[in-house]
Amino acid sequence: MLRRFFSLRFFQNAVLRNTIFVLLLLVTAFGLGYLATRHHVQRDVTHNASNSLEPASVEVLKQxxxxxxxxxYATEHDVRLGDIRKIIRDFLSLYQRYKADIKLVFIDPEKDAEKARAxxxxxxxxxxIEYAxxxxxxxxxxxxxVTSTLLRLAHTRDQTVMYLDxxxxxxxxxxxxxxxxxVFGAKLKQNGFRLNSLNLALAQEVPVNASVLxxxxxxxxxxxxxxxxxxxxxxxxxxxLWLVDAEPLRGLERLAEKLDLLLPPGIVIDPDSGMNVSATWAIGATYPLHAITRNFNLITAYPSARPLIRNENTGWKHHVLVEAAARGWVSRKAPKGKPVFDKQHDIPGPVVIAMALERNINDRExxxxxxxxxxxLANSYAGNGGNVDLGVNMVNWLAGEEHLITLQPRATKDSNLLLSKAQINIISIGSLLxxxxxxxxxxxLIWWKRRRA
Structure with missing residues (x-):
């Protein structure tokens, strides 16, 4: 009876009921606010993840x-862009989400002209942008x-890449x-490498400041x-980094011997690559585990590649980087028309077309x-698949900057809605009729029901 009395009294007393409701609401709001300060959860639900950073950018921030x-240095209002500070602040907040110690400061160049001039x-x-x-x-x-700038600033030391000329x-x-x-050279510059040519007919030796030749x-x-x-x-x-084409070595034979490499004549034939390209294009799709190929899953293409064969030697550690033409072969001559395997002269695949070598010398690797x-990596072909990405990874590893080998950017998803002609007609008729x-x-129907009532 007492329980029933209080129950009835509670439901009949509007003031008491509203007071308890307000208290519960305040407790719930306070609890949610407390949890929000302790736990941060964000999810990007846009179709092409436009409110998130690329994995490559996140990887750079981790380094x-x-x-x-x-x-x-921005005014509070720009005539053309409006609130330019808000645009920049909102964009850089994506970086601050992954790296909390990014300090952002705004200075008005009109009010603080002295600082702007300095x-x-x-x-x-x-x-x-300042770092280290x-x-x-x-x-x-x-x-x-922004990510490329951070990548350049992340280099532990000035790096010079020299090329033989x-x-x-x-x-x-x-x-x-x-x-x-x-493409390739521009990407190296963008990532902070200095590029210099080297003519050994003029230089006494390869300069000691060359990080990579x-x-x-x-x-x-x-x-x-x-x-x-x-x-x-x-x-x-x-x-x-030696990029050797399927041509005469022209004085570099002794270099191949020094590296315990055999460079037999011929080009790689890959007729079953499934990429609808010439059979003389070797296609790399899967890569053995190595620092250069870590998290690398892009297709690479090698027009008229030559095979690499290593000599068994304890002086060097050899690591295969790219292997292609699993159902192809090495042909001594460029095919005319449809390629056909010659059992007497051709060498069956798979074929190694890229290799890394390591050894310890003078107390260094x-x-x-x-x-x-x-x-x-030529200008004509570097844009194919992940060619330039793999090339940059190679240089980063050679320069001892393997920590800068990042994940490859994801492909941008198409955010456009494509409709067929029939679908457009259905939507139009549905809207108009x-x-x-x-x-x-x-x-x-409403009129008819009311009339009957």
């Missing part, structure tokens, strides 16, 4: 062990630019289709003295990468 300072600011909205005692200016803002080799800063500068296919024979300088560079532990193809008829029918 930054110290704080990052970003100073933005920082050599040229444009409204210009940013200065180094800084860079940015006048444009997007994920690729003077014999018709591909140039790392060249713009011809044959050269490597437009790149050798591409010479069109003229190297003089014996030039080859001697290359061998001395290898003997003292220099790091090397020496690293060398040999690729049986230089065209895959179906919806009005439906509303009219509902109105008639």
């Amino acid at each position: 930054l062990t110290g704080p990052v300072s970003i100073t933005v 920082a050599r600011i040229q444009l409204n909205g210009e940013m200065v 005692g180094r800084s860079e200016h940015l006048t444009r803002i997007n994920e690729q630019i 003077g014999h018709g080799e591909r140039k790392l800063d060249g713009i011809a289709n044959f050269d490597l500068g437009t 790149v050798i591409t296919q010479p069109q003229l024979d190297l003089m014996p003295g030039e080859t001697d300088k290359l061998l001395r560079y290898v003997e003292r532990g220099g790091n090397l 020496q690293r060398i990468v040999v690729v049986g193809n230089g065209a895959f 179906g919806l009005p008829l439906l509303l009219a029918g509902v109105g008639i």
